Amino acid sequence: MPGTEPGARGSVREVFTAFLGLGLTSFGGPVAHLGYFRSAFVERRRWLTERSYADLVALCQFLPGPASSQVGMAIGLHRAGIGGLLAAWTAFTLPSAVLLVAFALGVQALGAAPDSGWLQGLKAAAVAVVAHAVLGMARSLAPDRERATIAVAGMALALLLPSAVGQVLVILAAGVAGLLWLRPEPTGHDGDRLAVPVGRRTALACLGLFAVLLAALPALAAATNDGAVRLIDGFYRAGSLVFGGGHVVLPLLRAETVPTGLVADQTFLAGYGAAQAVPGPLFTFAAYLGAVAQSPPNGLAGAGMALVAVFLPSVLLILGALPFWERLRRAPRAQRSLMGVNAGVVGLLAAALYDPVFTEGVTSAVALAIAAGAFVALSAWKVPAWAVVVVAALAGWVVL
Numbered sequence: 001m002p003g004t005e006p007g008a009r010g011s012v013r014e015v016f017t018a019f020l021g022l023g024l025t026s027f028g029g030p031v032a033h034l035g036y037f038r039s040a041f042v043e044r045r046r047w048l049t050e051r052s053y054a055d056l057v058a059l060c061q062f063l064p065g066p067a068s069s070q071v072g073m074a075i076g077l078h079r080a081g082i083g084g085l086l087a088a089w090t091a092f093t094l095p096s097a098v099l100l101v102a103f104a105l106g107v108q109a110l111g112a113a114p115d116s117g118w119l120q121g122l123k124a125a126a127v128a129v130v131a132h133a134v135l136g137m138a139r140s141l142a143p144d145r146e147r148a149t150i151a152v153a154g155m156a157l158a159l160l161l162p163s164a165v166g167q168v169l170v171i172l173a174a175g176v177a178g179l180l181w182l183r184p185e186p187t188g189h190d191g192d193r194l195a196v197p198v199g200r201r202t203a204l205a206c207l208g209l210f211a212v213l214l215a216a217l218p219a220l221a222a223a224t225n226d227g228a229v230r231l232i233d234g235f236y237r238a239g240s241l242v243f244g245g246g247h248v249v250l251p252l253l254r255a256e257t258v259p260t261g262l263v264a265d266q267t268f269l270a271g272y273g274a275a276q277a278v279p280g281p282l283f284t285f286a287a288y289l290g291a292v293a294q295s296p297p298n299g300l301a302g303a304g305m306a307l308v309a310v311f312l313p314s315v316l317l318i319l320g321a322l323p324f325w326e327r328l329r330r331a332p333r334a335q336r337s338l339m340g341v342n343a344g345v346v347g348l349l350a351a352a353l354y355d356p357v358f359t360e361g362v363t364s365a366v367a368l369a370i371a372a373g374a375f376v377a378l379s380a381w382k383v384p385a386w387a388v389v390v391v392a393a394l395a396g397w398v399v400l
Contacts, residue, residue, distance in 0.1 A: 146181055
């Protein structure tokens with residue numbers, strides 16, 4: 001509410017209501033979400049100071065996972081404890097998850113063929129959206145020759161090793177390159193400290209659980225060959241290893257679902273296009289993939305498992321990292337490594353733009369024209385992504 005003192009405690013209900021409004025209206029991807037959060041919680045409600053909010057954003061850019069969702073979780077934690085964190089995540093995530101699951105069930109019920117015109121239009125729109133994201137991220141995360149070189153090298157490595165292992169190697173190599181080659185950018189004066197109602201023991205327990213699950217789930221999936229465990233393992237790993245959030249989750253989710261036969265490539269790209277037309281975090285694309293999985297669990301059960309699994313690493317990392325952030329954010333080595341990782345993220349997204357987004361989305365001259373028109377609408381006319389996707393689907397339905 002306007003006039004609230006920064007840092008004052010609130011209720012879980014208050015947090016849920018505030019984030020539900022954002023979950024219903026926050027179109028435009030993670031960068032836009034951060035702008036909505038600043039307007040809602042720094043300027044209007046004054047739950048945080050400007051500097052505290054900037055510190056949160058910096059931390060969540062450093063952690064793997066969806067940055068905007070993690071910032072939302074941290075704001076909920078700051079305002080109303082762990083209940084506030086869960087309320088913020090649920091309210092911000094639920095609208096887009098429900099819409100994408102409904103889309104998935106509709107596709108299954110209609111039995112849409114992979115070459116349906118409207119699906120081709122969605123895939124062409126995905127080309128424009130990812131290309132727009134690559135250029136925007138390159139301007140901010142790889143603006144100089146050193147980071148541009150890291151980005152291109154990361155793209156080449158990702159194309160040569162098109163797997164989840166390749167994605168991790170890109171991130172690790174980019175972090176090492178940043179540590180050895182880059183210089184930290186100025187961070188300004190010390191800001192306000194963020195009140196976090198989590199003790200260090202709880203934080204360490206959360207970090208330990210994060211690591212245990214990351215190591216144990218693949219072994220458990222291999223030992224049991226259980227479909228539910230395999231599903232949870234794949235999406236938990238994707239949520240644990242993707243840096244940069246947003247569109248960068250595309251290659252990891254594809255590596256966990258398409259080569260394994262869990263989801264057909266055409267179905268994956270159609271859902272990715274539809275995900276651009278809904279508000280909220282792009283990571284809810286996991287709910288769509290769980291719903292359309294070709295082996296059980298799928299449907300509503302698969303959607304719920306995939307959604308919780310892909311976001312669980314973020315919950316554990318936020319609870320584990322916030323108490324230690326004040327010291328870490330001042331470390332020059334951490335800053336250099338993060339700069340390299342961010343440049344590597346640009347390379348990962350550029351590789352995904354080529355394969356599978358462009359190779360699957362541009363299969364005819366008409367599809368190329370739709371993709372080009374969508375890109376101009378996004379970049380030059382500043383049309384919202386959801387509107388571009390809807391128009392592209394309609395165009396595909398009419399002419400393809």
